[in-house]
Amino acid sequence: MNAVATQASPATPTSSATDSLLEIRGLYKHFPLAEGFLEQLRFEKGRLVRRNDSVHAINGVDLAVRRGEALCVVGESGCGKSTVARLVMGLLSPSAGEIRYDGQRIDDLRGKRLLPYRQRMQMIFQNPYASLNPRMTIQQTLEEPLRFHHPEWTTPQIHDKVAEVMASVGIDPEWGKRFGHEFSGGQRQRIAIARALAVDPEFIVADEPISALDVSIQAQVLNLLMDAQAERHLTYLFITHDLAVVEHFGTRVAVMYLGTVCELADTRSLFARPRHPYTQALLSAIPRLEDNRPEHVRLSGEVPTPVHLPSGCVFHGRCPHVTERCRQEVPQLIATDDGNRVACHGVEEGRL
Structure with a gap:
């Protein structure tokens, strides 16, 4: 049984909002199976040979995410969806190709040059049980990105912002004194969403954010993401394998197979007439x-x-x-x- 959102699907962006916020051009990512020289050596038919094999995770992906839309990337396990998400967020470096955000190439930026984009781009991870630091209270978890990106803010300003973002995702302010292990999966994912929203981003990568949750909770979290998009004018790159979610949440859909995009279409026409x-x-x-x-x-x-x-x-x-x-x-x-x-x-x- 799949979760179904209880509110209307986001409208297709108007012509004034269809310019690309994120562009992916000719993206490749290969993971070597053996890093060192000695690991590449093996005996085959009595001879010592060197094999430098790689996992070809992403193979020439071209995508553009328009402002204000929710572009869903779907496909079976191992097709490269999550790898695309991590490449976009700079958690992995591409083997070839480039990634542009608001017209600026970002895949080759490092250190302080990348810092402004860290605030504009945030990520929600798949597993809410692993994405929260078990040594930090919820208040500390939500304060951390604010203190990092706004070192000039006073403590009262940070507390006010934390209270505001907690309220926006339906979190009780009293939760701030507790630790992550004291909450259910759905509550933890709300906290993770609050952490992503705390720095007021304009673009969010959501890597299967509801797949680890009970079906009864999935629709609640999905509706929360849709509400946040409407209220904050967010743009989503939404990674999922649940086609029922795509039908209700996505503006457009990119279908991937073995590291390549095989179809890219708006949601309505894809479900009505897949090619x-x-x-x-x-x-x-x-x-x-x-x-x-x-x-x-x-x-x-x-x-x-x-x-x-x-x-x-x-x-x-x-x-x-x-x-x-x-x-x-x-x-x-x-x-x-x-x-x-x-x-x-x-x-x-x-x-x-």
Whole structure:
């Protein structure tokens, strides 16, 4: 059973607000399996060989997040969603490509040059049980980012701001005296959201923020995020695998498979008319109580390993519409007749 928000989906941004706040261009991230020279040596067929294999987590991702929208990134486990989130926030460095925020390249910034963007960009992590410092009270947890970003503020100013942000997410001020382990998962995630909002950011990366919560709590936290977006004019990069959440929360959707974006579309048209075969398979798996629901698409084969990527389209080994071109040539994201984008030779050739 999936959580469903009880309020309306955010409206599509107007033309005056559709300029990109975040741009990702040609992004790659590879993780080496063996760091040192000796770790790369191994015996194969009686000979000593050097293998420098890497996990190809992200492979040429291009995305743009518009001001005021909630761009949802979806896909199965291991497709690279969380890696994209960590690259955007500077927790990982890209192997290639660039990330621009409000027109300024930020992936190559370090130290004090990156500090202004740390305040404008905040992250909500997946696991509320691990994202709070167990040695700090809730009051200390919420004060810490304020003291760091606003060293000129007085203690009364900080206390007032903490009280304001606690009230905005429905936290009792008395909670400030307690520690994180004294709260449930939903309460901890509210605290984590309050910490992200404390410095008044304009952009938030939410990495599966409700997946570790009970179903009864998921809708509450999701509605809280939607309220914060409306009140504070926030922009979200929302990482999730729950398509029911995407349908109610997202403005646009980017579907990822094995480190690549295979389809990028506004939420309504994606659910009404998915174009990529992988997107069609994903949406057909949503349980629905409708007579005209799409027929369930059963994919054959296994997800290829990201260590040795297949040639051509990364989905060709499981696609029911595969041709020789799919096996040899990597598809590019092309614009469709409805203004969305899809990376599929079949769509480009008019077969799908």
